[in-house]
Amino acid sequence: xxxxxxxxxHGFRKAWILDHxxxxxxxxxxxxLTEYGEAQSLELANHLLTLPLNExxxxxxxxxxxxxLQTARPISKKLGLPVxxxxxxxxxxxxxxxxxxxxxxxxxxxxxxxFPEVEDTWAPVWFPSRNGENIEQIHNRMAEFMEVxxxxxxxxxxxxxxxxxxxxxxAAPIIGTVRHLLGDKxxxxxxxxxxxxxxxxxxxxxxxxxxxxxxxxxxxxxSDWRQWSFENLEVGYGKxxxxxxxxxxDKTAGSQLG
Numbered sequence: 001x002x003x004x005x006x007x008x009x010h011g012f013r014k015a016w017i018l019d020h021x022x023x024x025x026x027x028x029x030x031x032x033l034t035e036y037g038e039a040q041s042l043e044l045a046n047h048l049l050t051l052p053l054n055e056x057x058x059x060x061x062x063x064x065x066x067x068x069l070q071t072a073r074p075i076s077k078k079l080g081l082p083v084x085x086x087x088x089x090x091x092x093x094x095x096x097x098x099x100x101x102x103x104x105x106x107x108x109x110x111x112x113x114x115f116p117e118v119e120d121t122w123a124p125v126w127f128p129s130r131n132g133e134n135i136e137q138i139h140n141r142m143a144e145f146m147e148v149x150x151x152x153x154x155x156x157x158x159x160x161x162x163x164x165x166x167x168x169x170x171a172a173p174i175i176g177t178v179r180h181l182l183g184d185k186x187x188x189x190x191x192x193x194x195x196x197x198x199x200x201x202x203x204x205x206x207x208x209x210x211x212x213x214x215x216x217x218x219x220x221x222x223s224d225w226r227q228w229s230f231e232n233l234e235v236g237y238g239k240x241x242x243x244x245x246x247x248x249x250d251k252t253a254g255s256q257l258g
Contacts, residue, residue, distance in 0.1 A: 001159070002150060005181070005207070006057055006166040007174055007197040008044060010071040011037030012226060024066045024114070027103050033070050040194040040218060040225070045074035047196070047217030048166075057081065057166035059157060061122075063089040064105045068168045069115045071194065075166070082119035085111060088126030088145035092138045092172035101130035101250055125152050129253035135230060139185070142176030148255050171228040181207040189213060192225030 014022050014031040023030040033041065048056060061084045062072045072083045085108035093102050105127075108120040126145040133141060153162045167177070171191050179187045181199055183206060191197070191213045198210040215225055 001201075002154060002162055002165060003200065004055075004164040004210075005199040006048075006164065007177060007191075007199070008071070008166065008168050009171055009174055009191045009193055009195050010063075010065070010067045010168065011040040011044075012193045013037060013067045016226065025106055027065070027106060030066045030106075033067050037067070037193065038070070041071040042074045043218050044071070044194045044196065045078040048075055049078045056164065058163050059153070059161050059165045060084065060168065061086045061089065061153075061165060062168040063087075063091065063170060063173075064108070064111060065091055065170070066114065068170070069111060069118065072168050073115055073117055075168075076117040083115065083117045084108075084122035085118055085120075085124065086122065086126070086149070086167075087124040087128065088141075088149055089167060089169040089173055090128050091170045093128070093130075093132045095132035095134050095137075101248060102132060104130065122156075123256065125149050125256055127253050127256060130250040131253070135233075138172050139176045139179065142173055143180040144255070146177060146180055148257060152257065172230070175229060178209070178212070182209060188229070190227040190229040192227040194218060195225060195227075 011033045014034050015029060017034060021029055021031070024032050056079060058081070060072055060076060060081050062068050064085050064087055069083065076083050087105055090105055108118050108122065112118045112120060125148050128141055153165060174191045174197070175189050178189055178197060178199070179185050189212060192215055195213040195215050196217065197212055197214070199207050200210050202208050218225065
């Protein structure tokens with residue numbers, strides 16, 4: 001049984017200070033963290049290491065994006081845990097695209113070349129649509145993903161490994177995940193860089209938040225954490241976007257469990 005779900009957002013990324021795409025991989029907008037973001041990631045790792053042994057994460061699942069894996073790296077090293085790449089935790093990509101499909105995400109076997117902490121024994125349970133997603137669809141994706149992901153974690157990993165899992169992702173997927181787990185589709189929530197959410201099972205079923213987007217582990221010099229929510233978007237955002245690419249439909253999206 002999963003006794004706790006930790007959810008962390010990646011650290012401060014280069015896209016916020018550069019005026020061009022500085023992608024580290026062939027995936028567009030897949031840039032690295034700034035030095036500031038790396039420092040935030042180390043602060044998060046140090047915080048998790050200070051927890052009692054029976055409170056520390058026992059498994060790490062991470063978005064395939066470079067900035068998330070870079071955030072996971074010091075945590076992996078401090079806790080002595082491998083990093084499992086899970087595409088269900090991938091960044092939200094909008095449906096604004098009108099030709100072709102978004103670029104495919106890197107697989108774990110490829111990302112091992114960048115991050116040796118990655119272990120490719122975990123087969124992703126979900127692929128987000130390369131057609132992109134509107135706001136409703138990103139919420140639906142995270143709800144549907146969690147419904148297949150959590151049981152699969154319990155099935156594939158031994159009890160001592162799935163007791164307390166850490167998910168490292170992006171603001172929009174994190175919001176969708178937390179809203180689904182807590183059963184509140186309108187929950188006001190603004191996760192910041194390297195913020196940490198702790199969710200635990202309720203005695204009568206379901207989940208409750210012990211900590212929501214906490215940042216007390218970051219020192220004052222690292223407190224500029226770029227909190228984000230869907231309210232950051234302009235009024236009417238996405239109203240004129242197509243539901244999907246007008247050229248081709250991504251038939252590989254969704255659950256990969258058959």
